[in-house]
Amino acid sequence: MFNKMIVSFVAVLLGFMSLGFIQANTNDYLPVPKSSDSHVAYIDRIVQENGNYYIDANYIEWYEGEEANKVFLEREPDSGLDAAPDGYYIVNDDAQIRRLEISPNAKVYMQIYNRTGNVEEATTEWNEQISIEKFVSLFADDAEMNMKDYPYHLQVEGDKIVKITQQYIP
Numbered sequence: 001m002f003n004k005m006i007v008s009f010v011a012v013l014l015g016f017m018s019l020g021f022i023q024a025n026t027n028d029y030l031p032v033p034k035s036s037d038s039h040v041a042y043i044d045r046i047v048q049e050n051g052n053y054y055i056d057a058n059y060i061e062w063y064e065g066e067e068a069n070k071v072f073l074e075r076e077p078d079s080g081l082d083a084a085p086d087g088y089y090i091v092n093d094d095a096q097i098r099r100l101e102i103s104p105n106a107k108v109y110m111q112i113y114n115r116t117g118n119v120e121e122a123t124t125e126w127n128e129q130i131s132i133e134k135f136v137s138l139f140a141d142d143a144e145m146n147m148k149d150y151p152y153h154l155q156v157e158g159d160k161i162v163k164i165t166q167q168y169i170p
Contacts, residue, residue: 126168
């Protein structure tokens with residue numbers, strides 16, 4: 001019993017340390033701050049119309065740490081687990097797809113993607129800034145590492161996305 005508690009504690013602790021937003025050039029974990037102009041979403045697709053890029057986004061609720069544990073235990077009481085697996089929990093109660101324009105000056109930050117053409121060489125590079133065109137090309141590629149599998153923090157100002165940050169999933 002005591003060994004199970006230690007293993008569970010270590011697993012949860014490692015999950016907390018591996019999540020989320022790492023500031024460039026540091027190894028310190030910082031969750032992406034929640035704000036009224038930021039939405040976490042899965043990106044269904046990216047389209048180009050009239051010279052502008054648009055994201056079809058499915059907003060989700062992203063929880064981590066103690067907040068994830070609380071929501072997980074409320075929503076999954078019969079799971080047999082004492083905490084959210086890997087320290088995060090996603091709720092997707094609204095399947096509505098929203099089309100949002102990407103500002104031509106938007107900043108894009110990635111954590112992990114296939115940089116070399118060999119998915120086995122993919123490494124995590126915290127908050128690597130890439131161009132919008134590179135981001136679009138990653139979604140056009142149906143390779144082994146599908147960018148649709150990751151949530152993204154979309155910062156919206158006015159009616160345009162001005163910042164996209166990929167959420168790392170351990």
